[in-house]
Amino acid sequence: MKPLILYFTADFPSYxxxxxxxxxxxxxxxxxxxxxxxxxxxxxxxxxxxxxxxxALKNFQREHLRQFAEILIKKGIRVFALSYYDRINKEGTxxxxxxxxxxxxxxxxxxxxxxxxxxxxxxxxxIEENFSFIPFFNPAxxxxxxxxVSSKTSSWIYYGLQPSTGIDIPFDLNEVSRRILDLVAxxxxxxxxxxxxxxxxxxxxxxxxxxxxxxxxxxxxxxxNDMEGFRNFQNSVxxxxxxxx
Amino acid sequence: MLSTQDSSIIPNEWYNIxxxxxxxxxxxxxxxEKKSSIQLLNQxxxxxxxxxxxxxxxxxxxxxxxxxxxxxxxxxxxLFRAKGLEKALDYNGKILLKYxxxxxxxxxxxxxxxxxxxxxxxxxxxxxxxxxxAGQWGTATTVAASLAGITSKIFMVKISFNQKPLxxxxxxxxxxxxxxxxxxxxxxxxxxxxxxxxxxxxxGIAISEAVEYALxxxxxxxxxxxxxxxxxxQSVIGLETEKQLEILGEEPDVLIGCVGGGSNFGGFVFxxxxxxxxxxxxxxxxxxxxxxxxxxxxxxxVDTAKILPSIKMYSLGSDYVPEKIYAGGLRYHGAAPSxxxxxxxxxxxxxxxxxDKVIDALKLFARTQGIVAAPxxxxxxxxxxxxxxxxxxxxETILVNxxxxxxxxxxxxxx
Numbered sequence: 001m002k003p004l005i006l007y008f009t010a011d012f013p014s015y016x017x018x019x020x021x022x023x024x025x026x027x028x029x030x031x032x033x034x035x036x037x038x039x040x041x042x043x044x045x046x047x048x049x050x051x052x053x054x055x056a057l058k059n060f061q062r063e064h065l066r067q068f069a070e071i072l073i074k075k076g077i078r079v080f081a082l083s084y085y086d087r088i089n090k091e092g093t094x095x096x097x098x099x100x101x102x103x104x105x106x107x108x109x110x111x112x113x114x115x116x117x118x119x120x121x122x123x124x125x126x127i128e129e130n131f132s133f134i135p136f137f138n139p140a141x142x143x144x145x146x147x148x149v150s151s152k153t154s155s156w157i158y159y160g161l162q163p164s165t166g167i168d169i170p171f172d173l174n175e176v177s178r179r180i181l182d183l184v185a186x187x188x189x190x191x192x193x194x195x196x197x198x199x200x201x202x203x204x205x206x207x208x209x210x211x212x213x214x215x216x217x218x219x220x221x222x223x224x225n226d227m228e229g230f231r232n233f234q235n236s237v238x239x240x241x242x243x244x245x
Numbered sequence: 246m247l248s249t250q251d252s253s254i255i256p257n258e259w260y261n262i263x264x265x266x267x268x269x270x271x272x273x274x275x276x277x278e279k280k281s282s283i284q285l286l287n288q289x290x291x292x293x294x295x296x297x298x299x300x301x302x303x304x305x306x307x308x309x310x311x312x313x314x315x316x317x318x319x320x321x322x323x324l325f326r327a328k329g330l331e332k333a334l335d336y337n338g339k340i341l342l343k344y345x346x347x348x349x350x351x352x353x354x355x356x357x358x359x360x361x362x363x364x365x366x367x368x369x370x371x372x373x374x375x376x377x378x379a380g381q382w383g384t385a386t387t388v389a390a391s392l393a394g395i396t397s398k399i400f401m402v403k404i405s406f407n408q409k410p411l412x413x414x415x416x417x418x419x420x421x422x423x424x425x426x427x428x429x430x431x432x433x434x435x436x437x438x439x440x441x442x443x444x445x446x447x448x449g450i451a452i453s454e455a456v457e458y459a460l461x462x463x464x465x466x467x468x469x470x471x472x473x474x475x476x477x478x479q480s481v482i483g484l485e486t487e488k489q490l491e492i493l494g495e496e497p498d499v500l501i502g503c504v505g506g507g508s509n510f511g512g513f514v515f516x517x518x519x520x521x522x523x524x525x526x527x528x529x530x531x532x533x534x535x536x537x538x539x540x541x542x543x544x545x546x547v548d549t550a551k552i553l554p555s556i557k558m559y560s561l562g563s564d565y566v567p568e569k570i571y572a573g574g575l576r577y578h579g580a581a582p583s584x585x586x587x588x589x590x591x592x593x594x595x596x597x598x599x600x601d602k603v604i605d606a607l608k609l610f611a612r613t614q615g616i617v618a619a620p621x622x623x624x625x626x627x628x629x630x631x632x633x634x635x636x637x638x639x640x641e642t643i644l645v646n647x648x649x650x651x652x653x654x655x656x657x658x659x660x
Binding site: 139 | 269274281284292295299
């Protein structure tokens with residue numbers, strides 16, 4: 001089955017609630033989970049995810065990351081961290097080692113290629129020595145950057161369909177998809193950012209994307225502690241995925 | 246000595262530099278987690294413009310109607326050799342001029358006003374609102390709106406409004422409505438005036454008023470510069486120049502243009518950078534608004550009221566109030582993100598020019614070439630003259646974009 005990736009901000013809305021949601025993640029359909037590390041200024045996230053960061057900040061404890069990973073790994077789900085560069089810069093390789101020891105499979109750094117491209121030349125090989133660096137590209141990433149960074153990594157690629165999450169910018173899904181698939185052939189490319197309906201998931205899977213990453217769409221279930229809604233949501237996505245097979 | 250007026254020189258596609266940049270362009274961001282200023286763009290811009298703003302496509306087809314209007318308004322604009330200036334400077338190399346002052350509104354601004362008005366009408370809106378500094382953008386907007394059969398309302402920076410009364414007359418002649426900014430027609434303008442009734446206005450304040458007015462009256466907002474879609478439309482300048490150079494059999498060693506928000510500069514330089522990879526490039530700014538030499542490369546607001554998104558650019562701060570220099574078009578606090586990135590990487594050099602030196606350059610240019618250039622363009626000409634004086638032994642080909650004429654800015658010479 002094609003991969004479904006779910007995104008959760010660590011400790012949003014609280015440690016306990018998120019833990020219960022992670023226990024409910026269905027391994028038959030969810031292949032990876034991204035855990036976002038809360039930041040004061042998650043610059044490239046849209047308003048919905050940004051709000052989760054500011055709420056999660058007061059609850060966040062680094063040790064929780066290991067516990068979240070444990071829950072998911074037991075189910076056979078791979079876990080990836082999503083962190084802005086500032087934290088990696090401040091905490092250095094210790095943070096990468098901590099994530100690796102906690103059984104994270106890799107890391108996504110949304111602002112690295114945009115704001116720290118010089119540092120990226122040094123840090124990508126450093127990360128790759130420990131675990132996977134997941135390239136994050138979007139429609140504004142130049143062709144040469146996509147090709148160069150792809151060639152330095154071997155994991156899956158995260159392709160954001162929008163410049164930021166949760167924002168409705170008109171774009172031609174066909175054009176946007178075809179571009180990345182043409183630029184990087186024979187690689188697992190998962191699409192995300194701005195996926196707001198189950199219908200869109202169906203459409204994206206039909207365009208040749210390996211899988212789909214979902215974040216903003218689940219925030220309300222977490223906020224309302226609506227476990228039933230989350231289960232139904234997973235079941236709806238399962239239906240779409242089965243039909244796409 | 247026009248190279249050609251052949252309409253086949255007008256391109257049928259615009260060029261967007263973003264996919265060709267050496268690094269990823271930092272996207273516009275929201276600074277307020279409660280409301281999205283990027284989402285706001287959905288309300289105030291035509292969808293086609295928004296799509297062009299964020300597209301990864303290098304080329305976008307120019308609608309046929311826009312191509313036809315480009316021909317009507319004087320495109321292709323001429324490219325010619327400035328022999329008079331060369332002689333006055335005793336220069337052994339060549340100085341070539343791309344002259345955007347030859348359009349019907351006398352500046353490059355019409356190049357983006359036409360497509361923006363076209364898309365506004367196509368999407369069913371009845372009118373457009375915008376700001377203007379020196380008045381060139383306001384004039385271009387009004388002409389484009391009238392040609393498209395929609396209304397236009399212009400907030401003009403007060404100091405320029407007072408200095409250039411002819412702008413008011415011409416904008417009204419073309420069918421537009423014009424008010425000095427800060428004004429009492431918006432909450433933001435009223436607030437500024439209550440603090441300082443004699444506020445001279447800035448482009449940042451005028452942008453804020455125009456956006457607020459568009460939102461309140463369900464109209465579309467026209468982007469004058471800075472935004473990527475505008476630089477894309479302005480690429481007609483560089484694309485035409487590329488073909489004209491081919492006809493003339495010339496290759497430039499140096500490219501020079503002036504920078505307000507960066508649209509005439511980007512539109513001129515970016516298409517040429519594809520072919521002439523080693524060319525030296527100079528962005529000429531006003532010493533009084535030294536955004537590249539004294540500004541910081543950071544995320545900052547496009548407008549003073551902080552309604553529009555933050556973009557990563559060289560900026561003197563969105564609340565910066567520049568000196569009352571005559572070149573109103575260069576008084577903007579920031580510069581387009583793509584241009585800022587290329588200045589930051591060292592690919593594009595910057596050159597600050599003080600107003601007195603610009604006035605001397607304009608006089609020399611008028612007496613040797615017969616062209617009264619716009620004060621903004623005078624900065625590019627002054628930079629070119631400086632370059633020649635510092636490189637007298639070189640035999641280089643210097644290509645300057647003269648972004649507009651200055652026939653409505655004559656009072657600059659009365660100082």
